Amino acid sequence: xxxxxxxxxxxxxxxxxxxxxxxxSLDFQATTMFWYRQFPKQSLMLMAxxxxxxxxxxxxxxxxxxxxxxxxxxTLSTLTVTSAHPEDSSFYICSASSxxxxxxxxxxxxxxxxxxx
Amino acid sequence: xxxxxxxxxxxxxxxxDNSIINCAYSNSASDYFIWYKQExxxxxxxxxxxxxxxxKRQGQRVTVLLNKTVKHLSLQIAAxxxxxxxxxxxxxxxxxxxxxxxxxxxxxxxx
Numbered sequence: 001x002x003x004x005x006x007x008x009x010x011x012x013x014x015x016x017x018x019x020x021x022x023x024x025s026l027d028f029q030a031t032t033m034f035w036y037r038q039f040p041k042q043s044l045m046l047m048a049x050x051x052x053x054x055x056x057x058x059x060x061x062x063x064x065x066x067x068x069x070x071x072x073x074x075t076l077s078t079l080t081v082t083s084a085h086p087e088d089s090s091f092y093i094c095s096a097s098s099x100x101x102x103x104x105x106x107x108x109x110x111x112x113x114x115x116x117x
Numbered sequence: 118x119x120x121x122x123x124x125x126x127x128x129x130x131x132x133x134d135n136s137i138i139n140c141a142y143s144n145s146a147s148d149y150f151i152w153y154k155q156e157x158x159x160x161x162x163x164x165x166x167x168x169x170x171x172x173k174r175q176g177q178r179v180t181v182l183l184n185k186t187v188k189h190l191s192l193q194i195a196a197x198x199x200x201x202x203x204x205x206x207x208x209x210x211x212x213x214x215x216x217x218x219x220x221x222x223x224x225x226x227x228x
Contacts, residue, residue, distance in 0.1 A: 034215055034216075043220050046217075105151055108161045110160045
């Protein structure tokens with residue numbers, strides 16, 4: 001149980017392109033979803049927290065107009081990287097929690113490797 | 118700011134030996150802790166969790182120990198296998214806030 005599916009697994013695109021990443025909880029309802037960014041050999045850095053039906057809460061230093069998050073249902077959240085540039089290249093990982101995000105394990109997708117040329 | 122840190126960036130063990138991965142956390146308000154395993158190119162995989170009202174929890178081949186006095190967390194893996202090779206992260210969960218991840222320890226299992 002507690003499977004989180006992330007799609008696509010890899011994206012290679014030109015600078016200036018907008019890229020949408022989907023995160024789905026397959027067998028549970030995710031009241032809260034999280035988006036992380038991970039650079040090589042580094043830890044996961046939280047970008048934003050989203051609750052179904054409300055606006056995402058972004059961490060300090062994360063541009064909300066650059067990284068658009070939508071959490072329209074209890075099983076789907078999307079992250080759109082708008083007008084992506086090479087410095088946006090990274091490994092983006094989502095996670096989902098059924099219990100409001102506190103004292104409940106977060107279950108992670110397998111990440112999206114984004115490469116901007 | 119407050120953070121979760123690890124003592125050893127890389128741990129190399131022989132197959133069959135026990136492994137111990139340590140983690141220091143700094144937020145005394147954290148009441149929930151999780152260990153994750155991350156293999157190359159994949160997302161973190163839940164291993165085991167522990168709440169602050171416990172000091173030990175056991176799973177299959179894994180044990181997590183929590184010492185709130187010194188704010189220390191450890192993951193013990195019994196009879197380490199080549200498939201255990203990965204990066205291991207501890208994460209702390211302060212009440213009402215999202216998980217904060219440590220810097221990670223790479224476990225290398227030598228055959």
